[in-house]
Amino acid sequence: MKKVGIIVGSLRKEAYSKKVAQNLALMLPNEIIPEFIEIGTLPLFNEDLEDQGVLEWTAFKSKITDADALLFVTPEYNRSIPGVLKNAIDVGSRPAGDNSWNGKPAMIISNSPGSIGGFGASQHLKQVALAVGMTIIQPAEVYLSRANALFAKNGLLNNDSLGRFLNQVITSLVQHILSAPATDKRSSQSQLVSYRPTPTQLIVLNSQQQTVGNGIFSINNRILTITEVTVDPDFRGLGIAAEIVVKLILLAQIFNLKIDPVCPYAKTFFEKHSGAQKILI
Known part of the structure; x- marks a missing residue:
């Protein structure tokens, strides 16, 4: 890293x-x-x-x-x-x-x-x-x-x-x-995406600045509620949805928030990654 x-x-x-x-x-x-x-x-x-x-x-x-x-x-x-x-x-x-x-x-x-x-x-x-x-x-x-x-x-x-x-x-x-040049599809694709935070969503962009995924959330009373995680069909299977949640965890850490994973994908992510559960409400 x-x-x-x-x-x-x-x-x-x-x-x-x-x-x-x-x-x-x-x-x-x-x-x-x-x-x-x-x-x-x-x-x-x-x-x-x-x-x-x-x-x-x-x-x-x-x-x-x-x-x-x-x-x-x-x-x-x-x-x-x-x-x-x-x-x-x-x-x-x-x-x-x-x-x-x-x-x-x-x-x-x-x-x-x-x-x-x-x-x-x-x-x-x-x-x-x-x-x-x-x-x-x-x-x-x-x-x-x-x-x-x-x-x-x-x-x-x-x-x-x-x-x-x-x-x-x-x-x-x-x-x-x-x-360093990418060696596989996964690493090549990850280098193509970037993130743009807004007050209500985390937008994932490709190298042409086109939206390929979104993490929708709200922040109230120091709690970040993840309501939806979506990825464009052409970009699925590359782990981008998981990276969106990881980035939302970072957002919560930076702003000293707790997370309420309301959407099904986010709930499943935290169930599979017990080490990340300490940030949950």
Whole structure:
């Protein structure tokens, strides 16, 4: 399994950057594991402490090293990146000769409630990322404006055109990670599908951005109710229905929800996979 390290530049509990990152994590194929890498608990970088083996720094650098690619989602503070994000980059780049960022492919997405989408933060972050040896994945100009109006109450994107655009952005990231050729029909097909979350359904798309499956759900009182799982007849037999449920489990984990599997397929899935039942109501 491949892994994407997701770094959110804001510490605010209901940060727009966090919500963007959560939705992007759901768009990844199930072959790629999203890992949110915490930066808010890192002690401020101080070269005097490098020889003392700061545990938080060591654990952070290990997570960066383990990631196959990185996804930064950041707000803009005073036309630049938040200090907590700059501190994380400084920590990961040290000590001399042990730069954890070097050679890592990275995608940068900025956002703002304003009209220019965090342009200044994006430009500064690219400059710093290149300075520590990261490779910027295209598209390099992803600025999300009016971020305060992009989400439904449950935290999922409520803008369909933006969802389609972000699907294309994530596809670029996936192409950098899944570079090995497929060896069979199942793995080939899985690389063709991507996911687009909306407030009421998880849409599965093929490489032509055509809908090939759906997971219909509702979220109320911290419970995600799965009401229907459907797959286009031409795509059946490839495990896509199971992957839809797996992705809905991830959605519940990311947003700290429990699951009520109402539809017959979802009920059968959880009966067969006892290890997943701990997330049920």
